[in-house]
Amino acid sequence: MDPRPRSFYVLATVFGLFLLFLYGPTITIAILSFQGPEGGLTFPMRGASLHWFRDLFEQQAVGDIWGSFGRSLVLGLLVMATTVVVSVMGGLAFRKRFRGSGLLFQLVIASLVIPSILVSLGVGLIFTQAGLPIHWATSGFGAQLTWTLPFGLLIMFAVFNRFDPAYEEAARDGGATPWQTVRHVVLPIIAPSLLGVGLFGFTLSYDEFARTLLTSGSRNTLPLEIYGMTTNVTTPVIFALGTLTTVFSLLVIGAFLLTLRIAARRRARAGSDAGRAV
Amino acid sequence: MPPETLSLAGSAGTPPLARPAAPRRASWRGSRHLTGWLLAAPLALVLALFLVAPIAMIAVVSFWTATEFSIVPAFSLENYQFLLGSGVTWRVLLNTVKYAAITWAITLTLGFTVAYFLAFHVRSQAWQTALFLLCTIPFWTSNIIRMISWIPFLGREGIANSALLSWGVIDQPLDWLLFSDFSVILAFVHLYTLFMVVPIFNTMMRIDRRLLEAASDAGASGLQTLRHVVLPLTRPGIMIGTIFVLTLVMGDFITVRFMSGSQSANVGRLIQNDIGLLQYPSASATSVLLLIVTLMVIGVLLRLVDIRKEL
Numbered sequence: 001m002d003p004r005p006r007s008f009y010v011l012a013t014v015f016g017l018f019l020l021f022l023y024g025p026t027i028t029i030a031i032l033s034f035q036g037p038e039g040g041l042t043f044p045m046r047g048a049s050l051h052w053f054r055d056l057f058e059q060q061a062v063g064d065i066w067g068s069f070g071r072s073l074v075l076g077l078l079v080m081a082t083t084v085v086v087s088v089m090g091g092l093a094f095r096k097r098f099r100g101s102g103l104l105f106q107l108v109i110a111s112l113v114i115p116s117i118l119v120s121l122g123v124g125l126i127f128t129q130a131g132l133p134i135h136w137a138t139s140g141f142g143a144q145l146t147w148t149l150p151f152g153l154l155i156m157f158a159v160f161n162r163f164d165p166a167y168e169e170a171a172r173d174g175g176a177t178p179w180q181t182v183r184h185v186v187l188p189i190i191a192p193s194l195l196g197v198g199l200f201g202f203t204l205s206y207d208e209f210a211r212t213l214l215t216s217g218s219r220n221t222l223p224l225e226i227y228g229m230t231t232n233v234t235t236p237v238i239f240a241l242g243t244l245t246t247v248f249s250l251l252v253i254g255a256f257l258l259t260l261r262i263a264a265r266r267r268a269r270a271g272s273d274a275g276r277a278v
Numbered sequence: 279m280p281p282e283t284l285s286l287a288g289s290a291g292t293p294p295l296a297r298p299a300a301p302r303r304a305s306w307r308g309s310r311h312l313t314g315w316l317l318a319a320p321l322a323l324v325l326a327l328f329l330v331a332p333i334a335m336i337a338v339v340s341f342w343t344a345t346e347f348s349i350v351p352a353f354s355l356e357n358y359q360f361l362l363g364s365g366v367t368w369r370v371l372l373n374t375v376k377y378a379a380i381t382w383a384i385t386l387t388l389g390f391t392v393a394y395f396l397a398f399h400v401r402s403q404a405w406q407t408a409l410f411l412l413c414t415i416p417f418w419t420s421n422i423i424r425m426i427s428w429i430p431f432l433g434r435e436g437i438a439n440s441a442l443l444s445w446g447v448i449d450q451p452l453d454w455l456l457f458s459d460f461s462v463i464l465a466f467v468h469l470y471t472l473f474m475v476v477p478i479f480n481t482m483m484r485i486d487r488r489l490l491e492a493a494s495d496a497g498a499s500g501l502q503t504l505r506h507v508v509l510p511l512t513r514p515g516i517m518i519g520t521i522f523v524l525t526l527v528m529g530d531f532i533t534v535r536f537m538s539g540s541q542s543a544n545v546g547r548l549i550q551n552d553i554g555l556l557q558y559p560s561a562s563a564t565s566v567l568l569l570i571v572t573l574m575v576i577g578v579l580l581r582l583v584d585i586r587k588e589l
Contacts, residue, residue: 004399007500011395015409018392021468022416025427028437032430042430043437090321098314107325109585113521113576114333115529117546118565122332125339125558142328149324157586178313203418209532214553226422230536242423249419257411 026246033239041236052240065225065241072222075136075144076206082141083148083201084194090149091156092182112150116210119143124214139215144205151204152197159193192260199256203249333569340562349558357563367548367564371571374544377459377534378527381466385523386516388467389474393515394508396475397482398490410479417472425465425536432456432464457539465537470526474519481515481588482508517583521576528572545571 032039036047056065090108094101123143127134134140167189171181187194209223216224222245229238343352361367392413400406416424431437432455439451454460485508493503531546545568552561 005500008399011391011399014391015395018388018471019412022413022471025431025468026416026419026424028430029423029427042433042435043440086320086324089317093314093317093321096310096314098311098318101314101318104318104322104325105586107329108321109580111325111329113525113572114329115525115546115565115568115572117529117531117549118336118569119329119332121549121553121558121561121565122334122336123328125335125562126332129335142324145324146329149321153321154585199418207418207420207422209422210529223420223422226420226426227532230422230426238426242420242426246419246423250415253415253418 029239030243030246032236033243035236035239039236041234041239052235052237053244055235055237056240056244063225063229064220065222068220068222068225069245071136071219072206075141075221076202078137078141079144079148079205080198080201082145083152084198086145086149087152087156087197088187088190088194090153091160092186094153094157095160108150108153111146112154116147116208117213119146120211120214127215134215134217136212136216136219136221139217140212140221143211143215144208147208147211148201148204151200155193155197155200156190159190163189192263195256195260195263199253203252206249206252336562336565336569339559340566342559342562344557344559347556349556357560360560361563361567367567370543370545370548371567373542374528374546374571377462377466377530377544378524380463381470381527382520382523384463384467385471385474386519389471389519390478390512390516392471393475393479393482394504396479397485398508413472413475421469422532422536424469425533428461428465428468428537429456432461457537457541459538459542462534462537462542465533466527466530469533470523473522473526474516477518477522477588478512478515481512485511514583514588517579518585518588521579521583524575524579525572528575529568 032041032043032045033052034048034050035045035052036049037051039046094105120143123139124134127139132138163186167185168181171185176184207223208221209227212221212224220228226238226241226245229241339349340357341353341355343350343354343356396406396410396413400409429436433439434451434453434456436455438455439448442448443451489507489511490503493507494500498506528544529546530544531550534542534544534547535550545564549561549564549568552558552564
């Protein structure tokens, strides 16, 4: 292999600094969340303790964070499931041109680029004017979908752009109905990408702030609760909460990557006899 | 840019998008639109209810009037007269554009460099995947937490100030590190650079490596190859990243509010202020202005790139 050019080392340094920039602050608050009971929002550490994590379990210190965590979790799962189903259906639909497909595609892009606060404001206005109660599971759910669906759909486009139609033709030639083709041929092949769509759906919903701001009603989701804390909490308890919710996000991502790996391995094993004569 | 280069890279690197339609049986042809509509119906329904209708509602309400406690249906141009007649609006709009332009320039430079390193300098695929993942993981964590995490760094007694003080670079803590335009832009760059890295990396990975060899065989220096081969072929990725970064920054209100300590404003903050005062008609008029400006910018950019082709 050729020796590395000098530019490699320069760029590698830039890349390293970029990673430090990306992760440094998060690591800092993770360390500071173990601040002693007397400590403040910055270094130095005055001892080390779990004091601020314990505070998270006391209502008077932090408010209803566990309730809001529960709501964010449920909402995230709802959004995830809906995003996967609707994106797959949409992805399948867009494989063939149908009347209005161009317009619908432009709407998807619009959904991605229209500022979140407009969606939030508009949905809130509609619900109030129609006399419907504003609730995270109705208006909040719908507002978040306008953010997760475009991502899900764009992933599906990427997937189907690389999809070899020969598999479907083989299934059709073998006498499968269109539904059987989708169910037994297309879906298993695209399954790993569906995990990705699910990951997007869940995490984008779990962390969404702007679109939920005016659509969640009287009960906050976790990001709203955290935002509220930034204005009146001046102790490291907010770092403890930040650390916990980041760890939770990392666990979700980790679980996703693990599932993907296991699936790939199982597939490699199951597929090993492909192409051999019966 | 020679068009042959582009089409060569396109055909070698990407699967063709528009395949010749497979011969269909006659009965399939009639149901084609119907199947498409049925499959797309949930998507269309969600977008109609939660995107089109809300935007239409905002447009309508922007002509309404407000009392202290409620909003009143009317047809009044009052909100727009006030909005467009006020010097504040234009200053804030200018500030919004300024944030967007500076953030764009920095995220593009940084994102391009990072993507270039990943795509052309990391040789093993396992490392490439691992490092790429490292760049994208923060995307799936909370933006608000990532903003908060700058406090211990930038505050008066934060890490940056104490380090600079102890090195003797400064003898007074710097006040402009936190709650300033500097910290706002820093947070934008921190939050949104990966929106540049991902699409640029994606297009770079599709560049046919033989083109680079050809350039080098023909005597081009590394920089010339970068300027005349890589950069033009990466343009679609740059455009997509640009669209993301510009719309996210222009529509933002929370980063500006939090990182400027409510001392700076952009259009999103104007809207949020009005909402806080229950002045929904006025918030709606400002929203319409923001929407028009954003769509104009995106409209221009979309003319330069075909998103569906680039996925």
